[in-house]
Amino acid sequence: MTVPSFADPVEPAGATVGSGPPEEATRRGVGADLWRAVAHNRKALVGLGLLLFFLLLAAIPGQIAPDDPRAKIYPRGLGPSLHHLFGTTAYGEDVFSQLVFGTRQSILIAFAVGGLATLIAVLVGVSAGYLGGTTDGILSLITDVILVIPIFPLIIVIAAYERNSGLLTLVVVLGVLGWSYGARQLRSQTLSLRRRDFLEAARVRGERKSYVILHEILPTMTSLILASFLGAALYAVLFAAGLQFIGLGDPNSQSWGTMLYWAENNEALGAGMPYWAIMPGVCVALLGAAFALLNYAFDEISSPSLRLRKLERKGVDVEPETAVPARSPDPKNILEVRNLSVAYASEQGAVVAVDDVSFELAKGEFLGVVGESACGKSTLVYAVARLLGAPLAGEITNGQVLFKGRDMVTLADKELRHIRWRDYSVVMQSAMNALNPVLTIGAQMRDACEAHSTMTKRQIENRSKEVLRLVSIDSVHLQSYPHQLSGGMRQRAMIAMALLFTPELIIMDEPTSALDVVGQRSLMVQIKELQEQLGFAVVFVTHDMSLVRHFSDRLLVMYAAQVAELGQTRQLFEKPLHPYTEGLLDAFPSIHGAKEHLVGIPGQPPDLLRPPASCRFAPRCPYVFGRCEAERPRLLEVEGELVRCFLREQAAEPVPAQREGVA
Amino acid sequence: MRFIARRLGFFLVTLWAAVTLNFLIPRLMPGNAAIAMMGRYKGHVNPQALHALEVAFGVNAHQSLLSAYFTYLGNIVRGDFGISLTFFPDTVTHQVLQALPWTLALVGVTTIFAFILGTVIGLVSGWRRGSTLDGALPPLFVITSAFPYFWLALLAIWLFSIKLGWFPESGGYEVTTTVGWNWTFVTDAFNHSVLPALTIIVTAIGGWILTMRNNMITVLTEDYVRMARAKGLKPWRIMWTYAGRNAILPNLVGFAMSLGFVVGGAILVEYVFNYPGVGWMFLQSVENQDYALMQALFLMITVTVLLAILAADVATAILDPRTRERG
Numbered sequence: 010m011t012v013p014s015f016a017d018p019v020e021p022a023g024a025t026v027g028s029g030p031p032e033e034a035t036r037r038g039v040g041a042d043l044w045r046a047v048a049h050n051r052k053a054l055v056g057l058g059l060l061l062f063f064l065l066l067a068a069i070p071g072q073i074a075p076d077d078p079r080a081k082i083y084p085r086g087l088g089p090s091l092h093h094l095f096g097t098t099a100y101g102e103d104v105f106s107q108l109v110f111g112t113r114q115s116i117l118i119a120f121a122v123g124g125l126a127t128l129i130a131v132l133v134g135v136s137a138g139y140l141g142g143t144t145d146g147i148l149s150l151i152t153d154v155i156l157v158i159p160i161f162p163l164i165i166v167i168a169a170y171e172r173n174s175g176l177l178t179l180v181v182v183l184g185v186l187g188w189s190y191g192a193r194q195l196r197s198q199t200l201s202l203r204r205r206d207f208l209e210a211a212r213v214r215g216e217r218k219s220y221v222i223l224h225e226i227l228p229t230m231t232s233l234i235l236a237s238f239l240g241a242a243l244y245a246v247l248f249a250a251g252l253q254f255i256g257l258g259d260p261n262s263q264s265w266g267t268m269l270y271w272a273e274n275n276e277a278l279g280a281g282m283p284y285w286a287i288m289p290g291v292c293v294a295l296l297g298a299a300f301a302l303l304n305y306a307f308d309e310i311s312s313p314s315l316r317l318r319k320l321e322r323k324g325v326d327v328e329p330e331t332a333v334p335a336r337s338p339d340p341k342n343i344l345e346v347r348n349l350s351v352a353y354a355s356e357q358g359a360v361v362a363v364d365d366v367s368f369e370l371a372k373g374e375f376l377g378v379v380g381e382s383a384c385g386k387s388t389l390v391y392a393v394a395r396l397l398g399a400p401l402a403g404e405i406t407n408g409q410v411l412f413k414g415r416d417m418v419t420l421a422d423k424e425l426r427h428i429r430w431r432d433y434s435v436v437m438q439s440a441m442n443a444l445n446p447v448l449t450i451g452a453q454m455r456d457a458c459e460a461h462s463t464m465t466k467r468q469i470e471n472r473s474k475e476v477l478r479l480v481s482i483d484s485v486h487l488q489s490y491p492h493q494l495s496g497g498m499r500q501r502a503m504i505a506m507a508l509l510f511t512p513e514l515i516i517m518d519e520p521t522s523a524l525d526v527v528g529q530r531s532l533m534v535q536i537k538e539l540q541e542q543l544g545f546a547v548v549f550v551t552h553d554m555s556l557v558r559h560f561s562d563r564l565l566v567m568y569a570a571q572v573a574e575l576g577q578t579r580q581l582f583e584k585p586l587h588p589y590t591e592g593l594l595d596a597f598p599s600i601h602g603a604k605e606h607l608v609g610i611p612g613q614p615p616d617l618l619r620p621p622a623s624c625r626f627a628p629r630c631p632y633v634f635g636r637c638e639a640e641r642p643r644l645l646e647v648e649g650e651l652v653r654c655f656l657r658e659q660a661a662e663p664v665p666a667q668r669e670g671v672a
Numbered sequence: 673m674r675f676i677a678r679r680l681g682f683f684l685v686t687l688w689a690a691v692t693l694n695f696l697i698p699r700l701m702p703g704n705a706a707i708a709m710m711g712r713y714k715g716h717v718n719p720q721a722l723h724a725l726e727v728a729f730g731v732n733a734h735q736s737l738l739s740a741y742f743t744y745l746g747n748i749v750r751g752d753f754g755i756s757l758t759f760f761p762d763t764v765t766h767q768v769l770q771a772l773p774w775t776l777a778l779v780g781v782t783t784i785f786a787f788i789l790g791t792v793i794g795l796v797s798g799w800r801r802g803s804t805l806d807g808a809l810p811p812l813f814v815i816t817s818a819f820p821y822f823w824l825a826l827l828a829i830w831l832f833s834i835k836l837g838w839f840p841e842s843g844g845y846e847v848t849t850t851v852g853w854n855w856t857f858v859t860d861a862f863n864h865s866v867l868p869a870l871t872i873i874v875t876a877i878g879g880w881i882l883t884m885r886n887n888m889i890t891v892l893t894e895d896y897v898r899m900a901r902a903k904g905l906k907p908w909r910i911m912w913t914y915a916g917r918n919a920i921l922p923n924l925v926g927f928a929m930s931l932g933f934v935v936g937g938a939i940l941v942e943y944v945f946n947y948p949g950v951g952w953m954f955l956q957s958v959e960n961q962d963y964a965l966m967q968a969l970f971l972m973i974t975v976t977v978l979l980a981i982l983a984a985d986v987a988t989a990i991l992d993p994r995t996r997e998r999g
Contacts, residue, residue, distance in 0.1 A: 052811060154686045156929055157981055158693075161936025162954065162973050166697060169958045169966060190929065243818060244933075250820050251940055255955055269823065273944075278830040286830075290823030297818030305814050305882070396898055429904030442895035447917050447992055456913075457903045490993045 046310045053310070056302030063296050066112040074106035078263060086282050095284035099275040104285050107268055108292060114264040115246055115296055118180060122245035125184030127238040130191030135222055135230075137192070138199025149196065156189040161248060168257040175259065179252070183245050191237030198233055202226055232311035236304055243300040250293045265289035338411045343514055343546045344370040344393070349408035351385075351392045360617045362388040362403065364570040372513065375540060375547045377561035377578065379554050379593065381614060385570040386550045390516050393417070393548070394435050395425055412514070431461050433514035434507035439523050440499035444491035450502050451487030457509055476505040479539060497528045504536065511543055518550045533560055554593050558582060566590050569614050569625040576650030586652040588630045624655070632656060675995045679985040683978050690974040694967050695744050699737075753968035758960045764968045767953065772972070774844055775949035779938040782869045783876060783980075786934075787927050790880030791920060797881065798888025798919070799911050810885055817878030821937035825871045825944035832867055839867050842946035868945045876934045883926045887919040894918070917991060924988050928981040935977055 047053040066073060075092075080102065087097040095104035137148035167182055202208060211221045227234075252258050253266025260267060272278075272286040338345045351363035362385045370376050378386045388403060393410050395417050397403035410417040413432065417425070437443035445453055454473040458464050464472065474484040480501040491499055500520060507515050517536070521529040537560045540547055551557055557564070557578070564581050566574040566589065574587040585591045592610035612629035615621055624630070627637040636655050647657045747753070753764035797806045833841040845851065845861045891897065892915055900914040939951030946952060950969055957965040989995050 052814070150682075150685065153682065154689045157686055157932060157978065158690055159932035159935045159973055159977050161933070162939060162970050163693070165939075165954070165958060166694075166966065166970050169961075169963070170698060247818070247820050248936070251822060251936075254820075254822055255940065255943060255958075257958070269826075273826070278826060279834055283830065286826055290820060290826065293823065294815075294819045297820070298815045301814050301818040302811075305811075308886070394902060396902055398898075398901075426904040426906070429902060431904070435899070435902040437895055437899060439895065443899045445896045445900070445914055445918070446994060448913065456900075456905055456909070460903065460905050460909075492994050 043310075047306070050306045050310060052302045053306035056299045056306060059295055059299035060303065063112055063116060063292075063299070066109050067116040070110045070113060074103075074109035076103040076106040078102060078107040078110040086280065088281070089284060095288050096282055098271065098285050099277070099280070099282065100271075104268075104282075104288060107263070108265070108288055110263045111265045111268060111289065112292070114176065114262060115249070115293070117176070118183070118249045119242040119246050119296070119300070121180040122183045122187060122249075123238045123242035125180065126188040126241035126245075127191060127234060129184070129188040130195055130237050130241075131227070131234060133188065134192035134195030135199050135226060138196040139203065139218070139222060139226065141203075145196075148192075152189045152192045152196070155186065156193065160186050161251065164248060164252065165255075165257065168252055176262070179249060179258070180245075183248060184241075187241045187244055188237075190240060191233075194233055194237065195230060198230055199226060202229060232307055235307055236311075239300045239304040239307070243297050243304070246293060246297050246300070250289075265292050338414050339369070340414075341371055342369045342411075343372045343374075343413060344548075345409075345411040346393060347409040347411070349389070349392060349410060350406045351388050351397065351403050352406045353388075353403050355618065357618055361406075361620070362570055362617060363392060364620075365407070366567075366572055367408075368565055368572070368575060370514070370546055370548065373540075373544050373546050374563070375537075375549065375557075375561045377554075377557035377564045378548060378550045378567060379552065379557070379564060380567035380573075381593075381610075382552060384567045384614060385617075386552075386567050387518055389567065390518055390548055390550055394433065394516050395420070396435065427461070430457050430507075430512065431510045432512050433516065434510070434512045436503055436507050436515060436517040436520045438519040440503040441491065441496070441523070443503060444499065446491055449488055449490055450494075450506075454487070454506055454509060457506065461510065472509060473505075476508045477502070479508060480505045480535060496523055497532065500524060500532060501535070504532075504539075508539070508543070512545060514546045514548070516548045516550075519552070520549075521556065522551070522553075529556065533557075536560070554582075566593065569620060570617055571625065572644060572651065572653060573626070574650065574652045576652075580648075580650060586647055586650060586657055587626075587654050588632050588656070589626050592629075624653075675989055676986065679982060683982050686978055687975065690971060690978075691745065691748060692741075694971055695741055698963070748971070754964040756957075756965045757962040758957060758965060764965050767965060768950070768968055768972055771948060771950045771953045771969075774947065775938075775942070775951060776976075778865050778868055778942070778947060778949060779872065779935065779951075782872045783931070783934055783938075786873045786876040787880055789873070790877040791884045791923055793877075794881040794884025794923075795888055795911070795916050795919065798885040798892065799915065801889060801892075806885070810882055813878030813881050815878075816874055817876075817882075819875050820940075821871060821875050822940035822944050824875055825868065825941050828867045828871050829944070840864050844948040864945075864947070868941050868947055871941050872934070872938055875937060879930055880923065880927070884919065884923050887922050888915060891915050891919040921988060921992050924984045924991075928984040931977050931980055935973060939973075 047057065081100045083093065083097045083101045083103060085097060085099050085101045087093050089096045093103050093105065095108070097103055098107070133148050133152060137145045137152070164182055164186065171178055208221065208225055211225050216225075249258070249264075250266035250269065253262070253264055254269045254273065256270055258264070258266055258270070260270065266289070268289040269286065272282070272289070275282070275285075277283065277285040278287075346369070347367050349363055349366045350361060352359045352361045354360075364385070366385075366389055368376070378390065380386050388397070391397055392403070392405055393412075395410075397405065405418055408418065412428075444450070448456075451470070451473055454476075455466075455469050458469040458472065470487070473487055477484050477486065482498055482501055482505065486494060486498070486502065491502075494502060500523065504520065520536075521532050524532060533556065536547070539545075547561075549557055549561060554564070561578045563576060564574075564578050565572060566581070566587065568587075568589045573589045574581065574585070576586070581590060582594065585594060589610070596609050610629055615625050615628070621627070622641060623639055624633075624637040624642050627633050630637065634655075640655075642653050642655050644651050644653050645657055647660045751765050753768070756762055756764045756767050759767050793809060797803075797809055800806055829841055832838045840846070840863060844864050845857060849857045849860050851857060896918075897910060897914050900910040905914075935951075939954060941947070942949045942951035943955045950972060954966065954969040954973070957963070957969060
């Protein structure tokens with residue numbers, strides 16, 4: 010049986026869903042992973058410790074308590090002493106013994122109600138999510154109705170008719186009313202799983218629905234089911250104690266709630282027996298806290314975004330291979346990136362996503378940054394724009410980013426804020442996600458204007474209309490919300506926003522990838538026209554080399570966090586020097602070229618957590634030879650281009666840094 | 673406004689479900705509690721009180737279950753809940769309306785206050801993730817949210833009333849003061865409400881801090897927050913208009929969903945403090961087996977919670993332009 014690994018957690022509902030099957034793991038592997046996660050989480054440890062403590066009390070109360078809890082044999086209302094840790098009750102019973110014996114009922118209620126409510130929640134939630142249609146409609150409505158009806162008053166009404174009802178009634182009523190929150194969560198999780206490939210595969214295989222639910226869906230929801238159980242257990246402990254406290258439980262039962270009932274009836278707090286009233290509540294609170302802490306901890310364990318990771322700097326600060334000597338920047342360049350390295354923190358250690366990258370960008374130049382996904386190209390440009398941070402804790406570990414002569418890496422946040430958007434702006438991949446859904450386009454433009462200028466309201470409006478006209482959008486859309494625009498319009502609106510201050514540099518991260526081919530083409534033409542008209546420089550990230558063929562001046566090809574090749578666009582297309590560039594050229598059709606046979610690059614990029622000490626492309630390279638798997642290739646200068654490949658060594662000149670020397 | 677229309681529909685369905693539950697519960701109990709109860713009261717109370725019970729349960733020997741149900745529905749629509757046994761010969765409706773302002777003032781105000789305060793703390797805590805504030809508050813409130821309301825109320829009375837004598841022990845006002853809009857009464861009522869209010873706030877706030885904090889952390893990974901940084905907006909503006917305004921949307925849904933839970937706790941707080949509100953009266957009616965009053969109060973509590981949820985829906989529609997259109 011496949012069980013999900015806790016290291017590969019279930020995404021929260023609505024998160025982007027991958028297509029792969031849940032990671033296969035052995036039962037022992039899961040246990041070990043879970044244990045490691047718990048052992049590293051202080052909240053989980055405290056919660057688990059408390060729970061184990063109460064389980065022990067519930068299991069062997071006779072061995073722990075000094076007295077029979079019902080023996081009314083002591084002087085009444087004694088204060089705490091060595092014999093009576095928490096004193097005695099108004100009836101002459103030992104409070105401590107009563108507490109110990111009362112544990113069992115709370116634990117029983119918690120686990121029975123938790124189990125019952127979770128069972129119903131799983132049945133209802135998973136069926137609703139998986140079956141869909143009318144079934145889903147009806148089940149969801151029932152779930153929502155039960156969710157909003159105030160449960161506790163309802164339970165009191167039921168208990169009022171069923172006075173002094175036994176434990177079983179209590180468990181059934183609490184369980185039958187307490188499942189709705191969990192069912193809601195499980196339903197949305199199932200909905201998001203339904204679209205995954207591995208379920209599609211099971212359906213195609215012709216598996217029965219019950220099989221799919223039991224063997225494919227449930228195992229991936231372990232953490233949600235656990236959360237549902239813990240939530241229901243917490244609520245059961247609190248509600249049961251509340252019911253008993255107001256006298257709707259069995260007054261002869263051994264429980265914390267009943268103790269509180271008798272304590273309150275005898276005004277224990279005012280009558281000098283405070284521990285009689287305080288300690289049962291402490292126990293309820295501690296057991297409740299145990300469930301709440303475990304729930305909170307599992308939430309953290311199962312959704313990685315809630316965990317805060319700190320970058321381990323050890324082993325990350327590698328000496329750059331070609332240290333660029335300190336020299337003042339060339340005034341014809343708008344941007345000079347020198348030996349830039351960026352690392353992400355991960356559970357397994359630091360991942361170097363950008364490894365010693367250097368490039369220059371002249372004023373008004375168009376540079377394309379290309380490579381497969383996860384090669385570090387987006388990380389590179391976001392590091393340049395100083396926009397690293399959430400969702401992943403990326404950090405610049407080395408290097409300089411000289412923008413108009415100032416080092417952006419060492420710039421304070423406040424100084425940085427003043428040059429953002431005025432001097433350089435950013436266009437992101439999906440305007441749908443990059444535009445604030447609750448503000449109009451006009452309001453989002455006004456924001457930027459107000460942050461950087463003293464323009465009047467009228468001036469801001471005029472400027473906003475002007476930039477919208479530049480990208481051929483009607484100015485009525487200043488009043489539109491992002492979701493009211495089409496995909497292409499949103500993308501152009503974001504470009505318009507980037508033009509508000511006519512900055513000298515615009516960083517574009519796959520601005521066209523959300524569009525269809527026709528839309529991509531017309532947007533590229535528009536970007537190029539604007540660039541020629543306004544004269545800004547562009548750094549353009551894309552995975553599709555053919556897209557930028559006719560628009561970019563130079564291309565930077567990245568592979569596995571490093572520069573593979575850097576040169577003139579035309580030269581790269583006509584005579585690629587790196588085997589990887591060659592592979593990329595074969596992987597995409599030319600927009601208006603002849604029909605060609607497309608060959609992808611076989612294999613996967615290396616794991617950046619432990620990159621090989623040899624050539625990173627060697628395992629996928631058709632020209633690989635002995636040296637590639639033994640040594641690390643350096644960046645060579647060949648015919649005015651830079652390339653990282655042993656094949657080009659004969660034609661190479663000395664590395665650029667050494668050639669240029671100290672200025 | 674299709675969104676609001678749909679939520680209004682849901683409101684009506686839930687209301688109907690609560691009314692029907694109210695009708696069915698006495699009949700579903702083993703041995704038909706309603707009939708048994710009627711037998712017990714016959715001869716002990718006068719015909720008017722007996723009628724009160726008949727109305728509350730829809731019990732009438734000459735009626736079928738279905739027609740009893742419709743009589744019951746008709747009475748509810750007219751606001752006729754019969755006569756209270758506890759406060760005989762006063763009507764249930766009159767009694768309920770007397771208790772309502774106390775609860776609205778105490779539970780209503782403190783719940784909203786706790787929600788707003790919890791949301792703001794959660795927002796700041798998520799924004800300054802990993803700070804001292806964020807390290808201390810969320811785990812602390814995980815623990816306080818597990819406290820039983822009534823127990824905290826007991827402790828508060830013991831410490832602040834019995835030991836320190838800062839606040840009155842119980843009740844909504846001193847019986848010696850005249851009820852009305854005079855200064856003595858208002859300050860006195862306020863003094864009486866401090867401890868119950870604090871109890872509700874301390875226990876209710878934790879849940880909202882935690883959900884808001886987690887929403888905030890999720891929203892901070894969104895591209896529009898990165899875009900706001902790219903635009904060079906002031907951190908204050910990013911925190912409120914970009915991250916906060918989006919993170920509060922799921923919290924409003926959470927507010928609606930946990931309201932029933934909070935109200936359940938508030939009932940116990942009123943009970944412990946002998947606070948003359950709906951919750952206290954509800955438990956009094958349970959104790960006195962005044963079922964007509966009890967059932968009317970249960971409906972009352974449910975309707976109030978549902979209205980609050982509707983208000984949260986309206987707030988969502990105002991804050992999120994997408995719900996306004998998608999419906």
